[in-house]
Amino acid sequence: MPIKLAIHGAAGRMGRRVVALASQDKQIQIVAALESAGSHFLGHDAGLVAGGEKLGVSLSVVGESAADVVIDFSVPDAGIAIVDHCLQSKKPLVIATTGFEPDQKEFIAAAAEQIPIVFAPSMSTAVNLVMKLTEIAGKVLKDYPSGVDVEIIERHHRFKEDAPSGTALKFGEIVAEAMGLTDHVHGREGRTGKRTPQEIGYHAVRTGDNPGEHTIVFGMLGETIELRVAASNRDCYAQGAILAAKWLVGRPAGMYGMKEVLGL
Numbered sequence: 572m573p574i575k576l577a578i579h580g581a582a583g584r585m586g587r588r589v590v591a592l593a594s595q596d597k598q599i600q601i602v603a604a605l606e607s608a609g610s611h612f613l614g615h616d617a618g619l620v621a622g623g624e625k626l627g628v629s630l631s632v633v634g635e636s637a638a639d640v641v642i643d644f645s646v647p648d649a650g651i652a653i654v655d656h657c658l659q660s661k662k663p664l665v666i667a668t669t670g671f672e673p674d675q676k677e678f679i680a681a682a683a684e685q686i687p688i689v690f691a692p693s694m695s696t697a698v699n700l701v702m703k704l705t706e707i708a709g710k711v712l713k714d715y716p717s718g719v720d721v722e723i724i725e726r727h728h729r730f731k732e733d734a735p736s737g738t739a740l741k742f743g744e745i746v747a748e749a750m751g752l753t754d755h756v757h758g759r760e761g762r763t764g765k766r767t768p769q770e771i772g773y774h775a776v777r778t779g780d781n782p783g784e785h786t787i788v789f790g791m792l793g794e795t796i797e798l799r800v801a802a803s804n805r806d807c808y809a810q811g812a813i814l815a816a817k818w819l820v821g822r823p824a825g826m827y828g829m830k831e832v833l834g835l
């Protein structure tokens with residue numbers, strides 16, 4: 572039996588790619604394509620909106636559905652609303668949306684005590700592998716004699732609404748944990764004084780249609796390491812979210828990441 576999937580934010584840039592790829596996956600049946608009450612795509616066929624063939628599923632607002640699992644690529648407030656909906660209907664949820672406030676993250680963590688949730692700022696296998704490499708590099712370089720300056724540079728498209736990216740923040744958490752660093756510095760301007768050894772620097776570039784690029788710079792005196800991962804389109808994220816949804820069905824309540832999904 573195919574897994575019945577609902578996609579939240581289905582008319583967005585990511586939602587459309589999830590619809591397009593999931594509709595070609597024999598292990599998946601799309602049963603709901605959800606959008607905001609103000610969306611002018613409501614009532615339109617989700618497959619056609621995604622640029623493919625007619626699917627027979629109209630875009631609708633959140634309501635009761637036969638879904639076994641939900642994928643969310645929307646905006647933070649809508650993400651919280653779908654968490655609440657999944658909590659009430661006891662449905663597993665893959666949260667790919669970024670930009671949540673700390674209290675919203677607490678709400679998600681509390682929800683994960685009752686339903687299974689995959690919550691990851693990047694669904695990409697390559698990005699999650701580079702997170703593992705970053706952890707290894709951080710641990711090896713922690714006590715490097717000259718000291719190590721870590722800076723995280725991310726580039727995304729001009730439409731992105733949050734900065735730095737959720738992925739950059741996650742890279743920063745990994746570095747902080749691996750190297751014992753405590754200060755997160757967002758950009759620099761003016762007479763900042765010398766860089767301190769406790770800093771992790773973040774730089775968010777917004778240009779054109781870039782689907783996502785992250786570079787982690789480990790700068791020593793005499794040598795530099797850069798770990799870079801770049802998407803050329805959004806399908807790496809959509810495929811990862813579909814993989815996570817399949818993996819999540821039947822799991823016990825809990826908070827999972829792509830680390831668990833990918834077995835990293």
Ligand SMILES: NC(=O)c1ccc[n+]([C@@H]2O[C@H](COP(=O)([O-])OP(=O)(O)OC[C@H]3O[C@@H](n4cnc5c(N)ncnc54)[C@H](O)[C@@H]3O)[C@@H](O)[C@H]2O)c1
Pocket residue numbers: 579580581582583584585586605606607608610644645646647648649666667668669670691692693694695808
């Ligand atoms: N985790 C990942 O791998 C990953 C990858 C790409 C994007 N993202 C994140 O996913 C989110 C969406 O990105 P995008 O580029 O598709 O954005 P987008 O703006 O193109 O799409 C968001 C969609 O959510 C819809 N939406 C807004 N309010 C809603 C509501 N109340 N109910 C239902 N739908 C609602 C919008 O109408 C829109 O269609 C962003 O937070 C982005 O950072 C995460």
Ligand SMILES: O=C(O)C1=N[C@H](C(=O)O)CCC1
Pocket residue numbers: 669692693727728731732735736737738739782783808
């Ligand atoms: O397009 C976006 O928006 C992306 N957001 C994610 C993030 O904030 O980390 C990463 C993938 C693309």
